[in-house]
Amino acid sequence: MWSNSFTRATGIELPIVQAPMAGGSTTPELVAAVSNAGALGSYPAGYAQPAEIAGAIAAIRERTDRPFSANVFAPLAADPPGDLQPMIEAMKPLYAELGLAPPSTPGRPPMALDEQVAVLLEERVPIVSFTFGVLPDAMVASLKARGVYLLGTATTVDEAIELERRGIDAVIAQGSEAGGHRGSFATSSPGGLIGTMALVPQIASAVGVPVIAAGGIMDGRGIVAARALGASAAQLGTAFLACDECGMPRHVKDALLAATENDTAVTDVMTGRHGRAVRNRLMELLEGAGIRPLEFAWQSALLGGLRRAAVEQGRADLLPLFAGQGLRLLRTGSATDLVRDLAREARETLDALH
Numbered sequence: 001m002w003s004n005s006f007t008r009a010t011g012i013e014l015p016i017v018q019a020p021m022a023g024g025s026t027t028p029e030l031v032a033a034v035s036n037a038g039a040l041g042s043y044p045a046g047y048a049q050p051a052e053i054a055g056a057i058a059a060i061r062e063r064t065d066r067p068f069s070a071n072v073f074a075p076l077a078a079d080p081p082g083d084l085q086p087m088i089e090a091m092k093p094l095y096a097e098l099g100l101a102p103p104s105t106p107g108r109p110p111m112a113l114d115e116q117v118a119v120l121l122e123e124r125v126p127i128v129s130f131t132f133g134v135l136p137d138a139m140v141a142s143l144k145a146r147g148v149y150l151l152g153t154a155t156t157v158d159e160a161i162e163l164e165r166r167g168i169d170a171v172i173a174q175g176s177e178a179g180g181h182r183g184s185f186a187t188s189s190p191g192g193l194i195g196t197m198a199l200v201p202q203i204a205s206a207v208g209v210p211v212i213a214a215g216g217i218m219d220g221r222g223i224v225a226a227r228a229l230g231a232s233a234a235q236l237g238t239a240f241l242a243c244d245e246c247g248m249p250r251h252v253k254d255a256l257l258a259a260t261e262n263d264t265a266v267t268d269v270m271t272g273r274h275g276r277a278v279r280n281r282l283m284e285l286l287e288g289a290g291i292r293p294l295e296f297a298w299q300s301a302l303l304g305g306l307r308r309a310a311v312e313q314g315r316a317d318l319l320p321l322f323a324g325q326g327l328r329l330l331r332t333g334s335a336t337d338l339v340r341d342l343a344r345e346a347r348e349t350l351d352a353l354h
Contacts, residue, residue: 002015002343004210006210006233007233009169009210010127011067011126012066014038014039014342015233016038016342016343017039018041018042018235018240019235019237020042021180023047024247025240025247028043028060030247032060032064032068033063033243033339034335034339037336037340038343039342041060041064041066042069042071043057043060043068043069044070045116046073046131047297050115054123067127069125069127070125070128072113072116072135073133074131074133075133076132076133076297081294081295087294087299088104090285093285098313098318103306106301106302113135114139121142121148126149127150129152130153131153131172132153132183132273134162134185135152135166137166140166140168144167144169152171152172153171153172153183155173155174155176156184156186157199160173160211161206163207170209171203171209171211172211172214173203175194175197175213175216176193177195177196177215177276178214179277180276181274181275181322190274196226197229200213200229201229204229210231212234213226213229213233214234214235217234217235217326218238218239218329220347220348221345221346237324238256238323238324239331239338240335241253241330242257242330243333243338244332244333244335245335246335251315252316255278255280256278256321256327256330259278263278263327264325267283268293270282270283270299270300270303270320270322272294272297276325277322277323278321278322278327281318282318282319282320
């Protein structure tokens with residue numbers, strides 16, 4: 001019932017992809033549990049150093065022999081930021097509230113794409129996804145020469161067409177409901193806030209490669225809807241945030257479970273790049289300061305000390321809480337049970353439509 005060109009190419013049983021969520025959400029345990037259940041687990045390597053990536057891959061492989069993927073960021077400008085002082089001044093009261101010294105000038109954000117991809121090739125990761133743009137042509141050729149299946153993220157039809165033109169194997173169509181960073185690269189962010197229901201069929205009609213729908217999908221009904229719109233699979237991120245294997249602390253999971261679709265907003269104050277997150281005190285204070293955030297990921301680096309202290313002190317109100325608009329459908333339990341429930345719900349939905 002679920003078999004299609006995407007599931008066959010990736011070797012998965014179910015047309016379900018777990019989104020690669022950075023910031024501690026996605027653990028090797030989560031990736032392995034999803035893959036063992038027949039879906040595609042995804043590890044976020046975008047912020048990770050090569051040794052960390054290798055360690056995570058080893059941990060995943062200790063737990064599963066099923067296919068999984070790793071995610072990286074397309075090349076980003078690494079120019080030093082401008083004047084840091086206004087943002088540092090805006091953050092001082094928050095740091096003081098947690099008993100911390102004011103933030104200092106961060107070092108260069110540690111994102112080295114060449115080294116990250118070298119590890120993925122050495123470790124023979126079978127599937128690689130990326131966001132924020134397109135990988136260099138030489139890198140695409142190198143990955144495909146080693147048999148790697150490539151997935152790129154698009155938020156508009158034009159972006160999807162560009163990904164296909166550059167030889168990418170499948171397109172993740174990221175609707176505006178999605179949590180986390182916007183993957184936009186051919187439109188000004190946060191422009192192109194196109195909902196999943198409008199975006200997926202237009203991309204599916206415009207490209208010949210498989211399309212994976214992402215954004216607001218939380219249960220089996222959403223998976224069936226995505227397939228009906230022309231997607232070969234559905235990518236879910238927020239749905240996994242309250243799972244046992246998710247690395248978020250309990251107080252963060254509780255904050256997400258208490259939030260609703262009305263509580264999220266798209267902002268760039270957390271990392272310097274637009275993304276959808278739960279509106280909380282951190283977001284309100286930074287937006288209210290009226291100061292343009294630093295470029296990605298300098299802004300995130302400047303917030304690093306605050307994030308770590310907020311986790312330790314149980315302060316979800318001072319943490320970036322990236323999540324999508326389907327929060328009312330968030331559920332607890334194991335990732336294994338969630339994937340099985342998603343498949344069961346999808347089958348029941350199809351049966352009800354007959």
